[in-house]
Ligand SMILES: [Zn+2]
């Protein structure tokens with residue numbers, strides 16, 4: 001059974017990863033899969049412990065693109081920015097503790 005694109009009358013070739021709506025080649029938008037800040041931290045931590053060599057690949061390589069519809073793509077882009085911000089804040093907090101604590105102890109002691 002051929003599916004019809006949700007945005008036009010063309011035959012759909014794929015579906016949106018998030019909402020599963022049918023999309024034709026014109027209306028599909030390829031994007032990176034969404035990774036939450038928590039997942040990013042967990043993956044980074046486990047990779048750093050198990051295989052530090054591939055950590056750079058993991059962080060800087062492009063992920064496999066997955067199909068999205070226009071609205072999900074937009075939604076995810078906004079969410080991704082929020083998650084990246086959370087990740088950065090978390091990273092800064094960890095750094096503040098790692099650097100700040102010895103400095104504080106030196107000053108006090
Ligand atoms: Zn279409």
Ligand SMILES: [Zn+2]
Pocket residue numbers: 016017018019020021068069070071072073
């Ligand atoms: Zn969608």
